[in-house]
Amino acid sequence: MAMNERYEPQAIEGKWQTRWDEAGIFRAGKRPGAPKKYILEMLPYPSGKMHMGHVRNYLIGDVYSRYYLMRGFDVLHPMGWDAFGLPAENAAIKDGVHPAVRTEENIASFKKEIKSLGYAYDWEREVNTSKPEYYRWNQWFFIQMLERGLVYRRFSKVNWCTGCLTVIANEQVKDGVCERCDSPVVDKEMPEWAFRITRYSQDLLDALDTLKEWPDRITSMQRNWIGRSDGAEADFRVQGHDAALRVFTTRIDTIFGCTYVVLAPDHKLVAQVTTPERRADVEAFAKRMAAQSKTERLGEDAEKEGVFTGGYAVNPFTGQPVPIWIANFVLSDYGTGAVMSVPAHDERDFAFARKYSLPIKVVVQPASGDKLPEGSKLEAAYTEYGVLVDSGEYTGQTSEAARQAMAAKLEKDGTGKATVTYRQKDWGFSRQRYWGTPIPIVYCEKCDPQRQGIPVPVDQLPVRLPEIDTQAVLTGKGEPPLAKVPSWVNTTCPKCGGPAKREAETMDTFVDSCWYFARYLSPHYDAAPFDPKEAQRFLPVDVYVGGPEHAVMHLLYFRFWTRVMKLLGLSPVDEPVKRLITQGIVNGPDGRKMSKRWGNVVAPASIVQKYGADTARAYVLFAGPPERDFDWSDDQVEGVFRFLKRVWTLAATHHASVAGATHDGAYEGKALETRRAAHKCLKRVGEAIDRLSFNTAIAGIMECINALYAQGTPETPAEKAAMAEAIRLLAVVLTPFAPHIADEVAEAYGSKELTVSQPWPDFDPALVVDDVIPYAVQVNGKLRAEIRVAADAGEADVRKAAEADEKVQAAIAGKTLRKFVFVPKRLVNFVVG
Numbered sequence: 023m024a025m026n027e028r029y030e031p032q033a034i035e036g037k038w039q040t041r042w043d044e045a046g047i048f049r050a051g052k053r054p055g056a057p058k059k060y061i062l063e064m065l066p067y068p069s070g071k072m073h074m075g076h077v078r079n080y081l082i083g084d085v086y087s088r089y090y091l092m093r094g095f096d097v098l099h100p101m102g103w104d105a106f107g108l109p110a111e112n113a114a115i116k117d118g119v120h121p122a123v124r125t126e127e128n129i130a131s132f133k134k135e136i137k138s139l140g141y142a143y144d145w146e147r148e149v150n151t152s153k154p155e156y157y158r159w160n161q162w163f164f165i166q167m168l169e170r171g172l173v174y175r176r177f178s179k180v181n182w183c184t185g186c187l188t189v190i191a192n193e194q195v196k197d198g199v200c201e202r203c204d205s206p207v208v209d210k211e212m213p214e215w216a217f218r219i220t221r222y223s224q225d226l227l228d229a230l231d232t233l234k235e236w237p238d239r240i241t242s243m244q245r246n247w248i249g250r251s252d253g254a255e256a257d258f259r260v261q262g263h264d265a266a267l268r269v270f271t272t273r274i275d276t277i278f279g280c281t282y283v284v285l286a287p288d289h290k291l292v293a294q295v296t297t298p299e300r301r302a303d304v305e306a307f308a309k310r311m312a313a314q315s316k317t318e319r320l321g322e323d324a325e326k327e328g329v330f331t332g333g334y335a336v337n338p339f340t341g342q343p344v345p346i347w348i349a350n351f352v353l354s355d356y357g358t359g360a361v362m363s364v365p366a367h368d369e370r371d372f373a374f375a376r377k378y379s380l381p382i383k384v385v386v387q388p389a390s391g392d393k394l395p396e397g398s399k400l401e402a403a404y405t406e407y408g409v410l411v412d413s414g415e416y417t418g419q420t421s422e423a424a425r426q427a428m429a430a431k432l433e434k435d436g437t438g439k440a441t442v443t444y445r446q447k448d449w450g451f452s453r454q455r456y457w458g459t460p461i462p463i464v465y466c467e468k469c470d471p472q473r474q475g476i477p478v479p480v481d482q483l484p485v486r487l488p489e490i491d492t493q494a495v496l497t498g499k500g501e502p503p504l505a506k507v508p509s510w511v512n513t514t515c516p517k518c519g520g521p522a523k524r525e526a527e528t529m530d531t532f533v534d535s536c537w538y539f540a541r542y543l544s545p546h547y548d549a550a551p552f553d554p555k556e557a558q559r560f561l562p563v564d565v566y567v568g569g570p571e572h573a574v575m576h577l578l579y580f581r582f583w584t585r586v587m588k589l590l591g592l593s594p595v596d597e598p599v600k601r602l603i604t605q606g607i608v609n610g611p612d613g614r615k616m617s618k619r620w621g622n623v624v625a626p627a628s629i630v631q632k633y634g635a636d637t638a639r640a641y642v643l644f645a646g647p648p649e650r651d652f653d654w655s656d657d658q659v660e661g662v663f664r665f666l667k668r669v670w671t672l673a674a675t676h677h678a679s680v681a682g683a684t685h686d687g688a689y690e691g692k693a694l695e696t697r698r699a700a701h702k703c704l705k706r707v708g709e710a711i712d713r714l715s716f717n718t719a720i721a722g723i724m725e726c727i728n729a730l731y732a733q734g735t736p737e738t739p740a741e742k743a744a745m746a747e748a749i750r751l752l753a754v755v756l757t758p759f760a761p762h763i764a765d766e767v768a769e770a771y772g773s774k775e776l777t778v779s780q781p782w783p784d785f786d787p788a789l790v791v792d793d794v795i796p797y798a799v800q801v802n803g804k805l806r807a808e809i810r811v812a813a814d815a816g817e818a819d820v821r822k823a824a825e826a827d828e829k830v831q832a833a834i835a836g837k838t839l840r841k842f843v844f845v846p847k848r849l850v851n852f853v854v855g
Contacts, residue, residue: 029670031634050098064568068128069109092782100542102149107531111457151534158484182210215452235601243573249445256438258335279385286354297332372403456503458528466515536583636760685743693740699729700748701789798849
């Protein structure tokens with residue numbers, strides 16, 4: 023076939039996308055005997071239009087999918103839709119459209135744009151989390167976990183979003199506001215359903231050390247969120263009462279320096295320990311704290327404040343009474359809601375003691391032998407470990423030894439014990455919204471008077487979400503929306519057959535994304551959430567791509583869920599993902615994160631229509647390393663388009679004369695240099711893809727194009743055959759980045775099959791070794807020149823060439839050579855004096 027002289031991507035891209043679909047080339051399972059690769063990007067939430075940030079995310083996985091296919095792997099690369107949740111429901115209500123309708127419209131739009139970019143997806147495995155055939159298994163998991171004590175009903179203080187009008191998880195609160203709508207989040211007491219994720223806290227923490235191919239910042243964020251604290255609990259008996267305050271501390275070695283204890287304002291013993299004369303002040307303070315959010319109370323800029331209750335507690339080691347305070351920095355749902363305060367050895371306690379003129383007692387001195395002044399003269403808290411002083415029988419012991427001895431003493435006396443606490447809390451997942459998975463629970467006054475909930479029998483699943491008018495049944499107004507649908511909420515009890523009511527709350531959308539990666543394995547499987555045989559074949563995910571903002575939500579939740587799936591005998595793995603890639607942000611032309619919210623979105627369709635899908639793909643991949651942010655540039659898009667035009671022009675210009683050229687003899691001169699450029703490019707691109715350096719790979723292709731243009735018009739048979747080989751190899755290395763032009767060029771140059779179906783070729787080692795290599799020449803460590811010598815040159819020859827350089831001669835003239843340093847293939851250094 024002849025090649026058009028002009029590069030017109032719109033004329034070729036649709037053709038190749040159709041051919042890929044017809045060939046089913048991206049369907050997993052076609053190479054059952056080959057090693058597998060499961061490549062996955064975090065599934066999109068189709069709440070609006072696709073933008074270039076999405077394009078970048080999916081392209082990273084797409085490059086790997088095509089590359090590993092060419093490397094001979096059986097590649098699974100699926101796509102689906104995270105379709106339930108607040109954004110879709112809020113947008114639908116605002117626009118007067120049912121969430122199901124809006125979601126389907128958005129999915130259709132997303133899918134059309136994804137297909138226009140030529141992504142290598144196995145569309146036969148597509149899932150939609152808002153479909154009953156998917157969320158049926160959310161409900162099945164719920165029941166299995168309920169039977170194993172991993173789901174429970176609790177009455178607790180929750181995070182209530184004043185904008186979304188529903189409960190949200192701790193992980194969804196950012197600086198006191200909802201991460202989705204930026205509305206203030208307030209504390210509210212109400213019943214909710216929770217997953218007992220804390221049962222796995224230590225396992226989730228320990229396993230972070232095994233995730234060698236996860237970014238350090240992600241594992242660090244998870245480690246901090248789980249927040250293990252090793253310490254001890256100790257009972258401070260309340261003076262004049264039978265009650266005792268149990269405190270948790272990581273520094274039991276400082277207990278002899280405890281000069282006051284602090285309770286959360288809503289601690290259950292506050293009323294009991296408060297004296298009559300202090301009651302009015304204590305109640306007023308507690309009321310004021312109840313009206314503040316956790317962020318207002320605990321923020322870095324929040325003033326530490328408190329009120330004395332009038333009560334005293336007895337230090338279990340000294341036997342001395344210490345005053346009991348309440349303060350804004352202690353929370354009832356963290357630790358025990360009570361802390362011992364040692365102002366000499368804790369910065370917060372020090373500031374609080376200074377503010378309220380409370381005693382400061384030094385009980386730990388530096389191990390170095392330096393002495394701290396007495397407490398009243400201390401300028402700042404000493405928070406390091408050291409040697410104990412004024413600590414009874416423990417005086418002279420190190421902090422480490424005293425911690426163990428004191429914890430043992432508490433346990434022996436029955437007044438405490440060594441213990442571990444975690445910052446992580448159980449995951450409250452029930453939501454007071456419509457657009458989510460119905461919770462498969464009913465309440466029967468006869469069989470369940472305590473309202474613990476009766477699970478719907480598994481053979482009655484799914485409990486389908488009813489089709490209701492979400493405009494009439496207003497979300498967030500009073501009861502949850504489903505509670506206002508009598509035909510749905512009224513049902514029969516599975517135990518007695520009498521009247522019962524369904525649970526009207528729905529599941530958090532993060533439940534959907536906890537296990538979707540496993541549903542892709544067998545999306546039409548009906549006997550279980552997925553086929554365990556497919557799990558044996560494809561799990562864990564080999565490469566997972568997504569944003570770092572999911573570090574302590576999705577990425578933690580689905581690690582938990584993977585352990586549950588193993589517990590249920592469904593999956594062979596503890597960890598869902600081997601290698602995690604967190605992509606950087608694409609900023610709009612205004613420098614802010616590309617978002618519909620800022621009105622700075624660049625739509626993929628606009629780029630595809632003007633420049634073609636390959637330009638959109640290659641630009642995003644060339645703009646910078648995947649993990650770094652980059653600013654959108656229309657000029658650079660134009661530059662990448664010109665690069666692809668040069669590829670096309672090179673192939674089209676030489677097509678008639680070289681496409682069928684062959685040569686059986688030796689390659690020399692221009693022919694040899696042409697082959698060198700092509701094979702060096704092949705080597706460089708493969709190595710760059712392996713190390714996730716796509717921009718370097720594309721830069722290597724650009725350099726190769728420049729080298730091929732520099733060779734001019736091939737004239738001899740050898741030159742023509744070399745150019746034909748080089749252009750075929752160009753099509754290969756372009757395939758992961760710009761697959762449409764790659765296939766078009768490959769076909770024009772004689773390929774009978776799709777490029778991605780062909781093996782990734784091996785480069786010729788003899789052609790990638792330079793005959794001449796550069797050496798840096800230093801004098802006393804300072805760069806003076808760069809010389810080029812034969813690749814096999816020895817030390818003497820390199821030194822001779824360096825000494826012949828005029829700049830080097832000037833630098834060493836009249837000086838005594840004290841040493842000559844030779845680093846093969848890199849540098850030489852003349853040390854003179």
